[in-house]
Amino acid sequence: MLLPATAHAAPATDLTGRIPGQSVTTPVRDALARLPVVDEERTGYERSKFKHWIDADKDGCNTRAEVLKEEAVIAPEQGPRCTLSGGEGYSPYDDRYFDGPRGLYIDHLVPLAEACDSGASAWSPAEREAHANDLGDDRALIAVSAVSAASNRSKAARDPTTWLPPAAGYRCQYVTDWIADKIRWRLSIEPAEEAAVSENLSRCPNVPVTVTLAR
Template structure:
């Protein structure tokens, strides 16, 4: 993981021109009636839900690793952009075209990019990076750092100095794992 962190370019963040609406959310890329939100819920279910023809979910359960909670109602979960949209913008996404922003906002090509988590925990995280926010469950913080770095590498995003310092400090107690990614752009 240390080598992967070192590969992240360091640059000042730039939020100039950011608007969440520039990222087209929850598309149905495969045309099966389930948008990205529901595709993630279906894929991450601990107990598979029943899926009706118009992608209504019933039954099932989900585990939110950020806080260690299990949920049985999809409405209790948000789909977290692991690296939040604003953070992606700040870190180089401001150079993306509309198609690239839509691809990022709906990326099902790597299961680390979008994750089902407890809704109020996702709202607490907001657009913060690891220098500002980490999951409350200490045992998952190394996983969180690894996945953060993987998403940043996948999308060729930078880190600012505070973020880089936090990643280095927080990962010091983690097993030095290899992070493998397929770049998206």
């Protein structure tokens, strides 16, 4: 039976009533406009409340190793207990290639402390663990080389108000992915953060963004 047209009237970015696993697609500027704008509440973030790295599928490789394998330009060799060696990776933050997985950092695109201040402080331990080990969206976790680790350390828990990747050519992708990750986890955005992201997007194509809701 055909549904009446009014059944499809809700905007693609209206997340009300949508359930985990559903996908939404919308131009990135519209997606930004739908994020709830809320003054951040400093919550006393504790890293231990976001358990990582875990081996969710029990294949012997934890989240860190899974990201290294997935993002490698040339796949590393995998030894016993998921020991990785060789291969080649790429750090988009500063547009550098690097050899092998040793000494790599895995960065949360939206830092855990930022997520905590944007709504995750109210989540269950299971939800925080799922966010900290999110392999369901390849925008969530990024490998950063030891050579370029300074980029990751300088970022720390900062949002786009005070930090953007050194590689200018990656910044449109970065703020687009930032919005997608916040929508995926139904996080809020504070006014200054919204203004900074919007200002950066003004120089970027209004590309469509597809997000699968995690919660």
